[in-house]
Amino acid sequence: MAWDTDLTRERLLTAGVRQFAKHGFAGARIDAIGADAGVNKERVYRYFGNKEGLFQAVLASQLAGLLDGLAAHGSGPAAVGNLAGAMFDRCEAQPDLPRLLAWESLELDHAVGIDARRPVCAGVAASIGSATGSDHEAATQALLSIIVVVVSWTTLPRLTDAVAPGTSGAARRAAVVAHATAIGTSLTLDA
Amino acid sequence: MAWDTDLTRERLLTAGVRQFAKHGFAGARIDAIGADAGVNKERVYRYFGNKEGLFQAVLASQLAGLLDGLAAHGSGPAAVGNLAGAMFDRCEAQPDLPRLLAWESLELDHAVGIDARRPVCAGVAASIGSATGSDHEAATQALLSIIVVVVSWTTLPRLTDAVAPGTSGAARRAAVVAHATAIGTSLTLDA
DNA sequence: GCGAATTCCAACCGTATGTTTGGAGATTGG
DNA sequence: CCAATCTCCAAACATACGGTTGGAATTCGC
Numbered sequence A, B: 001m002a003w004d005t006d007l008t009r010e011r012l013l014t015a016g017v018r019q020f021a022k023h024g025f026a027g028a029r030i031d032a033i034g035a036d037a038g039v040n041k042e043r044v045y046r047y048f049g050n051k052e053g054l055f056q057a058v059l060a061s062q063l064a065g066l067l068d069g070l071a072a073h074g075s076g077p078a079a080v081g082n083l084a085g086a087m088f089d090r091c092e093a094q095p096d097l098p099r100l101l102a103w104e105s106l107e108l109d110h111a112v113g114i115d116a117r118r119p120v121c122a123g124v125a126a127s128i129g130s131a132t133g134s135d136h137e138a139a140t141q142a143l144l145s146i147i148v149v150v151v152s153w154t155t156l157p158r159l160t161d162a163v164a165p166g167t168s169g170a171a172r173r174a175a176v177v178a179h180a181t182a183i184g185t186s187l188t189l190d191a
Numbered sequence C: 001g002c003g004a005a006t007t008c009c010a011a012c013c014g015t016a017t018g019t020t021t022g023g024a025g026a027t028t029g030g
Numbered sequence D: 001c002c003a004a005t006c007t008c009c010a011a012a013c014a015t016a017c018g019g020t021t022g023g024a025a026t027t028c029g030c
Helices: A005-027 A030-037 A042-048 A051-066 A077-093 A096-107 A114-132 A136-155 A157-163 A169-190 B005-027 B030-037 B042-048 B051-066 B077-093 B096-107 B114-132 B136-155 B157-163 B169-190
Strands: none
Touching (some): A005 A030, A005 A051, A005 A096, A005 B005, A042 A051, A096 A136, A096 B157, A114 A169, A136 A157, A136 B136, B005 B042, B005 B051, B005 B096, B096 B136, B114 B136
């Protein structure tokens, strides 16, 4: 039986994604991560140093994926709505991603991999700016609002239970696109 | 020295608010809550049963406060923007509140005190509906988006670091009000 | 005013948890 | 082919943690 160190590292990472997304940093258990990965938990320390090292590696590997390759294509408010829709679909395809984003903010004092993430964010914000003809600051704030509206469908399910019980994913997606479009409209008019 | 059971209960509750808001359910420590409250940690079990009992009591005591007494006063999109502004100010005055809301969604399977919270949410949604002339469903979805945009300023600080670094509270408040107003505008036009 | 009930705390308990260790199998270099 | 090196695991370790206990101080019922 040959050894594949890259594979064990990868297994630990994806198990970490699942476990940290579900339980957060404080709630996740190293034992459970090892079991989920199908390797001995001691491997975590050889590959990632300690629990926090694995957590940071997990966040660094996932969080860029929220915006990477996304943009407001075309021009006008609809471009902003479409961006939100694409982001929404991405979060439904990878539900661990928004939850990791939420845990990061609640449990860490500093954003992970910030130098790599900022340019991606700036690029998407710039695409909003050119689609709507708005300035950098306004486009950036709009992007921030759109992201939180999108990810909240995954990160704040209990709030949905309280405010809009029984909302379907499709209904929420339509509302998110509509609200992002509305924000895009206000940017277009202000400009 | 007289005994004041209501006071010790209250001390535990407010200490629980602080500790759970800061560290979440899994991350908070019963010892720390007792120390924060200035009473023996055993008191937690006499008054609230166990750690989860205290957590639920904390959530039940706080979460209603996000929307209680709030409404979209007047008519037109500005009423929606003002609602968002008032909600934003409330969250800045009580920063523990939005964080507790976030922990609840991430760590619990069921919303706490849902029967008491739903009517409050429905009332605020109705005020949006009458201010904009929109139907129940659209107003409810709008309220949901507005809440998440408001609370995210507190609950997702690392995301702000990545997307809009250096944003001041005042600048973010203005953006939130603008975006809520934009959503209100779209509701008004659709109706 | 006195016995029963209540509030409270210090110390304790059992276990869960992050981390380390020792050594057994696999791989590599020469 | 063999010694050094590396991967991996089972077991152990120290401590942190949620929860309990026994008894002292205080209050309550009468």
